[in-house]
Amino acid sequence: MTPNAVSISSGPSRRSFLASTAVATAAVAGGMPLLAACGGSDSESREGATSGKAADKLLPTYVASTVAQPDLPSKNGSAAGYTGKDDLAALATSVPDKLGTGAPFRIMSPFWGTPPKPGNAYYTALDAAAGTKITWQNQDGTTYGEKLGAVLASSSIPDMVVVPSWELGGKIPNAVTAKFMDLGPYLAGDKVKKYPNLAAIPSDAWRMSIFGGALRGLPMPAAPAGFIVPYYRKDIFDEKGWSVPKSPEEFLSWAKDVTSAKAKVYACADMSWSSAGVFGVRPAGTLGWNIGDDGKLTYRIEEPAFLEALEWVRKLFDAGVVHPDDKARSGDPSQRFTSGQILVFNSDMSAWYGKTAEQAQSKPDFEIDAMDYFGADGGDPTLWASQPATIWSLIRKGASNETIENALAAANFAAAPYGTKERMLVDYGVEGTHYTVKDGVPVKNDRGNSEVINAWPMLAAPAAYFAHPDLPDIARRQVEWQQRMGVFMKKTSTYGMNIVEPSRYANLRSQFEQLELDYVRGHKKLSDVQEAISTWKSSGGDKLRDWYKELLDKNGSGN
Template sequence: MTPNAASSGPSRRSFLASSAIATAAVAGGMPLLTACGGSDSGSREGTTSGKAAAKLLPTYVASKMADPDIPSKNGAAAGYTGKVDLAALTTSVPDKLGTGAPVKIMAPFWGTPPKPGCAYYKAVDTAAGTKVTWQNQNGMTYGQKLGAVLASSSIPDMVVVPGWELNNSKIGSAVAAKCLDLGPYLAGDKVKKYPNLAAIPSDAWRMGIFGGALRGIPMPTAPASMIVPYYRKDVFEKKGYSVPKSADEFLSWAKDATSARARVYACGDISWIAGAIFSVAPNWDIDDDGKLRYSIERPEYLESLAWVRKLFDAGVVHPDDRARTGDVGQRFTAGQILVCTGDMSFWYVKAAEQAQANPEFQIDGMDLFGADGGNPTTYASAPANIWSMIHKGASQETVENALAAANFAAAPYGTKERMLVDYGVEGSHYTVKDGAPVKTDQGNSEVVNAWGMLAAPAPYVAHPDLPDVARAQVEWQQRMGAFMKKTSIYGMTIIEPSRYANLSSQLEQLQIDYVRGNKKMSDVQAFIANWKSSGGDKLRDWYKELIEKNGSGN
């Protein structure tokens, strides 16, 4: 229903576009150090899975709302390609669950927040029976604010916790210590009071277990929500370019397509897809030989870095991408680069943005390929990586109103609640043109990432104004999902011992420097050797024990 939705909510675009680390986290490209202790020991280290986790989870009750035009397959989101029939919208919760008690919610925000008490906030509060005071914080510095707030005695009733911020082990520990155990409200059949929360897949709920208790209300992610290599399909067709199908083909095409004189470069920094091309398992995984390895220990990891280095050395990467300045999306739409990477939401955002500005503009997702031209090896994204959590000190009435708000935010496609959350009030925040909702200026300024932060339904894609984009997104996910694997720690929310917190802290900068020619391969190899001797080998033993105790995620 929402052309702004990457999968299940309009906020996801803003989340993932804001940070390369965020993108990698959702794509399974880096380890997440999240708080989830074993329930038997009460420790905040480790994970809770298997039978222990099953006892903590809400009962799953599938939504019976609108059937998708493109059912989920191979881990892809469900797809909706029809127009919006406002008269046919259903109500997912006939009775208001909120009592109007005030709830203060802190969440990350990108852009200019709406004014408190704006028409959108009032409309959703009225429909949900809630009274939310939003404490919106700058998304780019949210981790700093979140850490400070959780360390203080002034914690809001509810906080949104993005997974990428949990790389800060202090935040992970604080979450386990200061956020409410939701089990008494949601475990088992208790969740049926909140039908939209009950319809969230169990895998997503499992990742909301922190410190041996269910603490996080998740925003589910489709397993095939991978980083996409986008290309200018219109330029490819005009120039007669064939879409590359191997690492060597890509480099050869990139050299032909680049013209520094014309200020056209083949690509931006596409490091985020190199791992998929060279079949680098993210994080920790047990290989075919039965040995547990971390991503950087694999030969394929060095090969993927070396390939990206070749692109930079060949001069096919835009100078601003080398310098890490400016807006990659603007370079892409301006035709200064022909290939870039981004999360799934980038697809719709750029197509909608250019629909009138440049009618000839066509964006498409390049199928991932194996380095040698064979099939790629893709890895499933975490079932959830963003949560809303309730402060332990909240009163019972506040807790119930916070859950009512989350239940409203998780309304599925085809409902009045979903329409209100995503678009606001017809006439004020949007109009309907040719069966598609179109936001007004007021809608664009008020109906932005707020309510969509609290929870989300099972992953879906719907763009009534650009149904072909929705279909292309889902079909790309289905194709790439056919090659998808799950790592040995898939679906587990894990906190590593704090003594290992800084082991990989310099890795991202080293990678950035190496591919740009500022470091040598020997520097990378030295880092890996030091990583192993400084704690990596001991951390491997810790993971072995964790997997032996909890079972493999794949």
């Protein structure tokens, strides 16, 4: 079975997700909810966070799944790992009775690639198994934020909408609290036991699903050690006898040595995402706020590391070691990576398995690996924990009880744990139609690869794990890399807190993503970035700091 993570790396909005955009969060810290401090009006109550005992009252009761124990348990914030083969004839059943009534409802979700036709064999089989009748309104994941904003601003919202954390910028967080229903009456406390797979979702992920003082989201859990991965072509490194760089200086020196414009081989893609890990830059959005050892609350762009990371990436561009298409932001860096035009690129964890499986037949010697992060001085890095949930499905306010019942039935089916018939169906589809079994391992065919993607796994998911029966060594290496890097993981003061910022600050940091792109490519000067930081502070950043200080004073710190 595949890992319970969607291949976000295929979508351009991934820059926001992977490196620098607003990330919604949920409360693990103690203290009073900020809601009381934000004022009494209905609009104001959508701002802030809910934490401590106030949040605990909203959460579903946690009942761990006992279906399959991982041979690589979670450690240092990693996902769990399964490296053995499933006995496909003895898969457990996690949904013994259909919980859906078959009533139709609509789901809007981001989709990367070409959506399958309505009524395809995969959708039909899932509906039959779960007792649902879903009309999927799949939207291009690359422009999903625009579509999401337009839909939430309209009076016509689908019954269920998938909202990724990287789209929670601007006015969307406030719209989420205004347009989607409180699921507490259906899931809080022991009520969730009607849906055992939802009950097995870790509580931290549910805390991340509290928006505007109510449990609104059905989460896709994520591993805190889910860092961006700097991949390198291990097969080529071994052939050439190259050592993996262990400092920013070593990387630049190696990059200059191996780049040959004449041979159309370049050292790397744009390394901005990985540079954040090298220099210890916090993510953007709510997670970017932190109280330092000096007791001062700062945002990521105010730290020296922010400029240091940008300056290092600019050196790579200036040295001509970055592929020209990456400088122009055209094409797919992962394809340049697999073709050998670039030797290092960064992406999320899903690319490790995805690219290896993709090249297995045509390039049997193809091998990629993940560089261990080094710090700015070549020592230990500082890596910032990812949030314990990053994607949610939500049910619109005003939905009928039957629609709610069917939406929760679908989410419960989608959240089936590894080692179950339901997980097998969600991940692989129908045997003989979407996959065949070879040497005890399910292998998707062309139809499986075109239909069994990007849909049902977006509704909800079990605790983060990796499992690749056809390439078990990849699952092992993924978990072990996360465990090694997790040793250097820290949590910001806003970790685990679902924070909805006041809408008046919605566009405060919108300029920085483009400015970062322009600066590292030589289109802007350092003084332009410094001026933007000053403008950010004077145009609302300092006032937003005061707002966050009040929030943290009342809720406590997430770290």
